[in-house]
Amino acid sequence: MSNAYDVIINGASVGGCTAAILYAQQGARVALLERRSDMNAHKVLCTHYIQASAYPVMAATGLDKALEQVGAIPNTAHYWTRWGWITPPREPAGAHGYSVRRETLDPLLRSRAAGTEGVDLKLGRTVNELLVEDGRVVGAAGTAGEEAFSLRARLVVGADGRESTVARLAGARTGTTENGRFSYFAYFKGLARPVGDAARVYYLEPDNAYVMPMEDDVTVIAAVVSKARLGEFKADLEGAYLNFVRSLPDAPDIDNAERISKIIGTVNYPLISRDPVGPGYALIGDAALTSDPLAAVGCAWAMQSAQWLVSRSAPVVTGSGDAASGAALDAALAEYSARHAAETGPHHHLIADFATARPFNEIEEFSFSAAARDVRMAAHFHTFGSRLMTVEEFLSPEIVAQMEQVNGHGLSDEVLRQLAGEDEAGAGHEAADDAFEGVAR
Ligand SMILES: Cc1cc2nc3c(=O)[nH]c(=O)nc-3n(C[C@H](O)[C@H](O)[C@H](O)COP(=O)(O)OP(=O)(O)OC[C@H]3O[C@@H](n4cnc5c(N)ncnc54)[C@H](O)[C@@H]3O)c2cc1C
Known part of the structure; x- marks a missing residue:
């Protein structure tokens, strides 16, 4: 394969391998760089629960069948609360994720990426420099053992984890919150x-x-x-x-x-969120957003963010003429950034608030107790935790009414007013989101 690539992806783990396969399926030529030289390398700090929200991506790459062949467990969960166990019926939304150790998942994904026509997996390559022309990232450089390497592409993707080198070199805006x-x-x-x-x-x-x-x-x-x-x-x-x-x-x-x-x-795992795009580059997975491991969303969001990016940018990186211009790429990346914020933002907002290890707030007591008492609410709770529904859907007026019936009491006027702000202001998830967090204060 020549050194002319449409996309350079830095990091051949969950996000990077998924993006590489999806780009190649769209006809892109991909350089997939990984600093570790062992094909079987895997992430050690992980508890391996892939949320159901990633199922469509796993199906699109054929990973679902491959995982089942190696014995991965189609997953569901029961949740202990002070009101008793929340036991959702199996696959309430007809969807599930997988539980599979990273020592199984990472090599499997990497070999599937390497075997995909159009993907050039380059192990033992450490990126430590971005090539920049006229303010745009146009490639990446680094070392391969004693050797130096330098590659050019229309887009550089940082799939290089929470300490993302691409993000650091590009100066991506970064926010950090403490994990309690x-x-x-x-x-x-x-x-x-x-x-x-x-x-x-x-x-x-x-x-x-x-x-x-x-x-x-x-x-x-x-x-x-x-x-x-x-x-x-x-x-x-x-x-x-x-x-x-x-x-x-x-x-x-x-x-x-x-x-x-x-x-x-x-013992210390702060949550990190970054602006996921800039001129000529994009971030996916933990590089874009490292949420709380407690929520077990990292692998799913790594796969999903890969898909959100590829669906917007593949036509540009494989196109020609105006369709492949810097302006077209900027527009595609802006769409990816907006999608990333819409899909993960409200969930992460709640997750970050819960990561402070504060006591349950009123909405948590109300919704968790309802889920422990009623199987429909248990299914609803599990679907939300699987990140298959928005914060707004989790706290829709119909659902709040059902929870009230199950619990035999309602929410306080203060919380109801905050939730109602959703309708009046048309602020959607933001109102539900703020209400959820606000009552904790
Ligand atoms: C204790 C703990 C438990 C967790 N449990 C879960 C769970 O149950 N479910 C879940 O979904 N998530 C869980 N997570 C989070 C999950 O592990 C991550 O979200 C996920 O691995 C992110 O995938 P990624 O592909 O974005 O990045 P990573 O898996 O971190 O991969 C980054 C890759 O980039 C490579 N790289 C880095 N820098 C360079 C460079 N300069 N040049 C070349 N290559 C480079 C690395 O070698 C690595 O292969 C947990 C995390 C922790 C800490």
Whole structure:
């Protein structure tokens, strides 16, 4: 393959490989660069739950079938709350994601990208410079071992994770918010699965936990704990983690399972959001938005943001004449940026607020308790958590009325007024969103 590319993608992980396959399906010539030289390299800090919102992208790339062949689990979840378990019926919206370890997912995705006509996967390439002409990014350069390399393309995509080199070199505007929790997790083999393959998610206020079944009879158990308890875990990680897991309601029976990993985790994981486009470049996945791992949205949004970008920009990067001009690319990237903000913004706003490890607010108490009491509300809750509906849909007047019926009481006038602002101002999700957050203050 020649060195003339339509797109350079930096980072061959979830977002980058997905984008490479989708671009190539549209006829683009793609250079997919990855600093790690091992085809089987994978991200270690992940608990592997891919939300259902990414299902259409996985189907578009054929990843869904490939994942099923390697035993990935079509996922769903049950949620523990102080009102009891929220148990949505299986696949309430007819959709599901997959639970699959990154050591399985990342090599599979990478080999599928490498095997796609039009994708040139270049391992062992570290990008450390952007080529810029007349204020536009026109390529990327870096090192491959001792060698230097330099490539040009119409578009450079940063799919290089939360510390994105492309974002840093391009000077992308970046916002950071603190995460009030830390996480530790470990893997178990042969752990009893009393509710089948469903994951269990615990809202312990303010702490959280996950028990997530994976392929090969492996289960990951995560403790996502308020930073107020960090000292306890630092003093005795092994003891604190095991006590935490053993004291969960309906605790997983770890004493009759084999632990097959060390306890790993991260004590500080701020949330990062960036302007996802600039002249000649775009960011996808964690490079554009690193949300709270607790929400388990990162892999799905990496795949989905790849699709939002490709659907807008592929005709430009593969076009000719005016259709491929800098102005046409800017317009396509602006559309991608708007879509990214619309799809992820309101969800991330709530996720970031919840990441402060504050107590439940009134809307959370109202909606979580309704979901624990009623199976239709449980389905609604799960669909929202799977990011298959907007914040506005989650709190529509019809749904709020149903929750009121289930709970036997309504929301306070203050919250209702904030939600009603949605209709009067036509502000859509913003009003629901602000109401959700406002009551926490
Ligand atoms: C504790 C924890 C648990 C999580 N659990 C979940 C979960 O259950 N579900 C979920 O959906 N998400 C989860 N996430 C988030 C998820 O791991 C990320 O959102 C996801 O990996 C983002 O994918 P990406 O492709 O954007 O970036 P990454 O997976 O980070 O990949 C970036 C790639 O770019 C490469 N790269 C970086 N810099 C360069 C460079 N200069 N040159 C060349 N290559 C470069 C890297 O080597 C890497 O391959 C979790 C995160 C954490 C921390």
